[in-house]
Amino acid sequence: MRPRFPRPPKRVLPILLVLLTFFLVLRHVTFLEPVKMFVVSIFSPVQSRVYRAGTAVKNFATDASGRHKLAEQNRRLLDRIDELESALAGERDKRASREEQLRGLRAFLHAHQDERPEGVLAHVIGWGSANWRSSIIIDKGPAQGVQENQPVVWHDYVVGVVAKTEGTTSLVKLITDPQCRVMGRSVRSQEKCIVEGTADGRCRLKHVFDSIDIKKGDGIVTTGEHGIFPRHMLVGTVVSSEQGEVGLFRNIVVRPRMSPSKLESVLVIERLSSRTGHRTKR
Amino acid sequence: MRWIRVFILIVLVAMIETSLLPHLSLDGMRPDIALIFVLFISLHTGPIDAVPAGWMMGLAKDIYSVGTFGANAFILSLCAACMSRAKDYVYKDHPLAQLVLVIMGALLCNGLYLGILLLSPQSAFGSPEHIALRLLYAVTLTALPAPFLLVMLRVLKPWLGLTDKITL
Numbered sequence: 001m002r003p004r005f006p007r008p009p010k011r012v013l014p015i016l017l018v019l020l021t022f023f024l025v026l027r028h029v030t031f032l033e034p035v036k037m038f039v040v041s042i043f044s045p046v047q048s049r050v051y052r053a054g055t056a057v058k059n060f061a062t063d064a065s066g067r068h069k070l071a072e073q074n075r076r077l078l079d080r081i082d083e084l085e086s087a088l089a090g091e092r093d094k095r096a097s098r099e100e101q102l103r104g105l106r107a108f109l110h111a112h113q114d115e116r117p118e119g120v121l122a123h124v125i126g127w128g129s130a131n132w133r134s135s136i137i138i139d140k141g142p143a144q145g146v147q148e149n150q151p152v153v154w155h156d157y158v159v160g161v162v163a164k165t166e167g168t169t170s171l172v173k174l175i176t177d178p179q180c181r182v183m184g185r186s187v188r189s190q191e192k193c194i195v196e197g198t199a200d201g202r203c204r205l206k207h208v209f210d211s212i213d214i215k216k217g218d219g220i221v222t223t224g225e226h227g228i229f230p231r232h233m234l235v236g237t238v239v240s241s242e243q244g245e246v247g248l249f250r251n252i253v254v255r256p257r258m259s260p261s262k263l264e265s266v267l268v269i270e271r272l273s274s275r276t277g278h279r280t281k282r
Numbered sequence: 283m284r285w286i287r288v289f290i291l292i293v294l295v296a297m298i299e300t301s302l303l304p305h306l307s308l309d310g311m312r313p314d315i316a317l318i319f320v321l322f323i324s325l326h327t328g329p330i331d332a333v334p335a336g337w338m339m340g341l342a343k344d345i346y347s348v349g350t351f352g353a354n355a356f357i358l359s360l361c362a363a364c365m366s367r368a369k370d371y372v373y374k375d376h377p378l379a380q381l382v383l384v385i386m387g388a389l390l391c392n393g394l395y396l397g398i399l400l401l402s403p404q405s406a407f408g409s410p411e412h413i414a415l416r417l418l419y420a421v422t423l424t425a426l427p428a429p430f431l432l433v434m435l436r437v438l439k440p441w442l443g444l445t446d447k448i449t450l
Contacts, residue, residue, distance in 0.1 A: 014334060014363065017333060017355075021355045021359060024351060024352030024355075025353050025356050028403075033351065046297060047301060050297045050298070051300075051301040058305045126301050127301075129342075130354065131395070132395055135347060137300065179406075198407055199399055199413055200409055200412035253408075261304060
């Protein structure tokens with residue numbers, strides 16, 4: 001006769017699940033990340049279709065509102081304003097750079113040689129599910145050359161950084177995510193700064209001393225330091241600059257140029273190079 | 283409870299959360315239908331079934347987001363445990379009671395998530411006023427559709443094998 005072991009009570013499973021997950025949260029485990037991205041890549045075809053269906057429904061609702069023409073004109077004008085603002089910020093930044101060159105800094109002249117990024121064009125197939133984090137899911141992964149920590153841009157502005165990859169899918173951490181940081185510089189004053197995302201859905205400049213000349217309306221662009229992001233990419237515009245509570249630093253809020261809800265495609269930069277004649281994979 | 287059907291519904295909810303709901307966002311905050319789903323399961327079953335269902339739903343959310351893996355699984359399983367207990371003290375089929383439970387659940391989930399974010403290394407927070415405003419958006423956007431969604435989900439009760447039988 002086989003020995004019969006007493007069965008554990010039913011309530012053990014829920015308690016174990018909660019304890020196990022609490023342990024995962026406390027330890028910040030990373031070994032499950034490949035499994036996570038594997039699941040995302042499995043569901044990415046379905047995800048892509050649901051996303052397109054959602055976009056189609058949204059577009060249909062917009063059309064049916066009876067203000068289609070006006071909305072379209074308005075959208076075009078807003079896009080055009082955004083484009084012109086970006087172009088203006090970029091041009092101002094370039095002009096400031098040239099003035100620096102004229103002062104005879106040979107080393108600086110070398111640093112301003114054109115960087116030609118090689119990139120992979122990717123389509124957005126979904127957003128991250130957590131409310132307090134900012135991320136998107138794209139349809140390109142290691143199979144197309146996308147790797148973790150590669151910068152993600154669109155047009156002439158910064159979108160974010162590749163956080164996780166698997167197969168033909170990647171998770172991109174946007175610049176508004178509380179754990180994303182980009183090295184930036186004011187277009188007007190050329191003051192350097194660190195732009196970081198916050199849990200309140202915006203961006204701010206980190207540890208900016210009161211004496212540093214950054215004002216409301218200043219465009220913030222990437223510096224190109226560390227070779228991660230290309231130079232002169234627009235990050236956003238300063239919308240408020242106030243004296244901090246401590247008095248040493250200023251509280252500077254930046255409105256990012258990137259708008260997650262408008263993103264349909266992005267460019268993942270594989271590497272930066274000063275060589276000429278590079279081709280961008282499409 | 284029929285777990286395979288629950289799993290199918292969890293995948294569907296995760297797909298909707300990552301594909302359709304961002305169109306309804308307000309200041310980046312979206313309705314949390316995962317929480318509404320967990321509340322629905324919790325209202326019609328005991329903690330023994332509600333906690334694993336909440337855990338699975340949270341895991342699906344964790345898979346589709348950056349950040350601490352397991353945070354949503356922990357929060358939603360805890361939320362399921364609290365909800366399945368709290369339902370015994372309210373008239374659970376009344377829309378007002380459901381609304382109150384959703385608001386409490388949304389406050390609990392978002393509060394816990396912010397707490398975990400605070401404990402995570404290198405997290406930036408921004409202005410407390412704006413965070414409070416976003417918290418209000420998150421709770422309101424989740425609470426508003428909850429009574430309608432719970433009525434719609436009630437149709438699926440027999441399909442999911444929910445019998446209102448308390449197992450604990």
